[in-house]
Amino acid sequence: MVFGGTGMSEKKKHFGSIFNTTWGFYLLVVFLFCLKTYIAYQTKFTLGTKGSLQEFILAINAIPAALLTFGIALYFNGKLKYWLLMIVDFIESTWIFANIVYYREFSDFLSMGIIKGSGNVQNNLGKSLMEILHASDFFVYIDIVILIILLIARVIKVDHRPFKKWKAFAVSLASFALMGGEYALASTDRSGLLTRTFDNNYIVKYLGLNEYAAFSAYQTQKESATRSQAKASDMNSILKYLKNNRAASNIKYFGKAKGKNVFIIHLESFQQFLIDYKVNGKEVTPTLNKFYHNKNTIGFDNFYNQVAQGKTSDAEMMLENSLYGLPQGSAMTTYGSQNTFQAAPAILDQKGYTTAAFHGDVPSFWNRDSTYKSWGYEYFFSSEYYKTKPSYSVGYGLKDKIFFKDSANYLQQLPQPFYAKLITLTNHYPYELDKQNIDFPATKTGDKTVDPYVQTAHYLDEAFAEFMQYLKKTGLMDNSMIVLYGDHYGISNNHRPAIAQLLHKKTITSYDLAQFQKVPFMIYSKGLKGGINHTYGGEIDVLPTLLHLLGDNNNNTIQFGTDLLSKQHDQRVAFRNGDFVTPKYTKVGSTVYLTKTGKKITPTTSQQKEINSIQNHITTELSLSDRVIYGDLLRFYTPKGFKPVDSKDFTYKYTNALDNLKKSQKEKPTSIEAENSGKSTMNLYKTDAPELK
Structure with missing residues (x-):
């Protein structure tokens, strides 16, 4: 017994002595960090690993970068190297934590572009952060806490002996060699990983969060260098491509809305499945359903959102410029102030339209106050123009019923014809609504994020109904083209069980999730031949479609979309990550489905x-x-006939804008208010918003 006890004691002593060395403690830190990273991959992200090779790569992909970053501490001596190991661990863990939280909301990873523009985007997670956070997210810091306790309790002792620099250097070299090997192994399974993919999930799955951060930083720097190196001849390939891909207008529809006002109603986080959807036998959006099926409305049932990290800002970029959002970050945030644009507001302004955007939140959100000037908006009515009380706002800004009513006050003053974009907000994650405004049952999927979604969508529908009544009473309904579109998904792919229940399916596939990206797109104009149009398209196609309806051929503009009503319309719908949908095929990652049936196929040679x-x-x-x-x-x-926009020509300061509005009405007395003998029409606007009673 004595000998056995002594043997066990010696083994424990030997085991402890391993971690009492610099080398042993370093390897322990790396091991624990890589272990928790792998746990995070499996429990907090949906990376879609398939097969033993991908699983193996996922299990080891954190090791090379961890050896390198933690290896920095090995170049120092004494307690300092232990402090540095803990500091590096904390920074690395915070990067994992931030991505867990961001991914839960946006199904994507943080990029340097997003971080760089976070000041303008403001609360990209902001107001909904507490809703997104889970207590289990903090597990990424557990190893740090344990290691610090072991050091303080002297269970693990600090090794004060100098660590030889050549050994530290050897660790650095070995980590770079392992990175190269990891990339080579990943490339055997995914060729062109860093050159052809547009999906951040692939980079994290194959290379890890650290390598993704480095690649993202490289991309951001590359983007800055690209602008400084660009030259006029770079346009040649773009002009050649567009010339070969333009779609002629449809003679049956061309110019059918010429001279009419244009309303763009931006339906926040609104998905196509909500149209005609019922909960407990009740329609979620009865008014929008009637609008969609109106004989003068063209409703598209195969219209997809094509946004990436820029979410709403990407949708606006495509809608008004027919340019895609960026693979990382937000184009509006990063380039909205400095770039040259030829956007819808500028195009229509130069054809005699008054242009205005309405948004019940701070003007700097998504850098709108600067970007809208670059796009040529004469007016931007942001939260500064609306009466505010705590009860008037929820989530990300003004409640829709109050927003529409207060916006009408400015709309009636706009000289006609006008182009007006109204961005709704209430149907925004986390789908909050106070009890006095809830009059619709929530779904019962058991997912707290998903279930109130139909309630805020129903509230948006009621707000839209009140706005439509005002347009009818003032005559604007008859003299306007009213366009409704959903900007992006409301329920992310991270809620698969709930999505399956909403779609009345036992399980859902990647095909189902791709089709779940459909959003509404409807165009109403009195006298327009309406109906449900089954053409495949996306947000990139909105601008050329609207311009053709307004009688503008836009043959010289730089637009990557094509008219949805044209017989030559391109029905290949691109997603920002490189996936696509066509009437024949749906491609998600490396998997191909038949679009009509959802059947997964192994393509033949011809396919x-x-x-x-x-x-x-x-x-x-x-x-x-x-x-x-x-x-x-x-x-x-x-383009021929287009005058470049000078953002200095516009101001959105409250007093200046109101003065300009009064001045323009005198110079061009065609507003609804002017037609009403200078009297306000706000007595015609009726709302049941309880906050205003």
């Missing part, structure tokens, strides 16, 4: 050739659009 051709087209189009934004190439090209 693969067809799919490769579509993929090359998608990749080319996304790359060329990126080149326009990164290089600010529109500064080198001005």
Whole structure:
């Protein structure tokens, strides 16, 4: 017994002595960090690993970068190297933590572009942060706490002996060699990982969060360099591509809304499945349903959101410029102030339209106050223009019923014809609404994020109904083209069980999730031949479609979308990560489905050739659009008949804007108020908003 006890004591002593050395403690820190990273991969992200090779790569991908970053401490002596190991661990853990929280909301990873623009985007997570956080997210810091306790309690003792510099250098070299090997192994499974993919999930899955951060930083720096190196001749390939891909207008629809006002109603986080959807036998959006099925409304049932990290800002970029958002970050935030644009407001302003945007939140959100000037908006009515009380706002800004009513006060003063974009907000994550405004049952999926979604959507529908009544009473309904579109998904792919219940399915596939990206797009104009249009398209196609309806051929503009009503419309719908949907194929990652049936296929030789051709087209189009934004190439090209926008011509200061509005009404007395003998029409606006009673 004595000998056995002594043996056990010696083993424990030997085991402890390993971690009492610099080398042993360093390896312990690296091991614990890589272990928790792998746990985070498996429990906090949806990376879509398939097969033993991908699982193996995922299990080891944190090791090379961890050896390198933690290895920095090995170049120092004494307690300092232990402090540095803990500091590096804390920084690395915070990067994991931040991505866990961000991914839960946006199904994507933080990029340097997003971080760089966080001041303008403001609360990208902000107001909904407490809703997103889970207590289990903090597990990423547990190893640090344990290690510090072990050091303080002297269970693990600090090794004060100098660690030889050549050994530290050898660790650094070994980590770089392992990174190279990791990349080579990843490339055998995913060729062109860093050159062809547009999906951050792939980079994290194959290379890890640290390598992704480095690649993102490189991309951001590359983007800055691209602008400084761009030249006029860079436009040649873009002009050639667009010339070969333009779609002629449909003679049956061209100019049918010429001279009419244009309303763009931005339906926040609104998905197509909500149209005609019922809960407990009740329609979630009865007014929008009637609008969608109106004989003078063209409703598109195969229209997809195509946003990336820029979310709403990406949707606006496509809607008003027919340029894609960026693979990382937000184009509006990073380039909205400095780039040259030829956007819808500027195009229509030069055709005699008054242009205005309405948004019940702070003007700097998504850098709108600067970007809108670059786009040529004469007026931007932000939260500064609306009466505010605590009860008037929820989540990200003014409640929709109050927003529409107060916006009408400015709309009635706009000289006609006008182009007005109204951005709703109440149907925004986390789908909060006070009890006095809830009059619709929540779904019962058990997902607290998903279930109130139909309630805020119903509230938006009621607000839209009140606004439509005002347009009818004032005559604006008859003299306007009213466009409604959903900007992006409201329920992310991270809520698969709940989505399955909403779609009345037992399980859902990647195909189902791709189709779940459909959002509404409807165009109403009195006298327009309406109906449900089954054409496949997306937000990139909105601008050319609207311009053709307004009688503008837009043959010289830089637009990557094509008219949805044209017989030559391109029905290849690109997603920002390189996936696509066509009437025939739906491609998600490396998996291909038949669009009509949702059946997963192994492509034949002829099918693969067809799919490769579509993929090359998608990749080319996304790359060329990126080149326009990164290089600010529109500064080198001005379409015939278009006058470049000077953002200095516009001011959104409250008093200045109101003075300009009064002045413009005198110079051009065509507003609704002017037609009403200078009297306000606000007595015609009726709302049941309880806050205003």
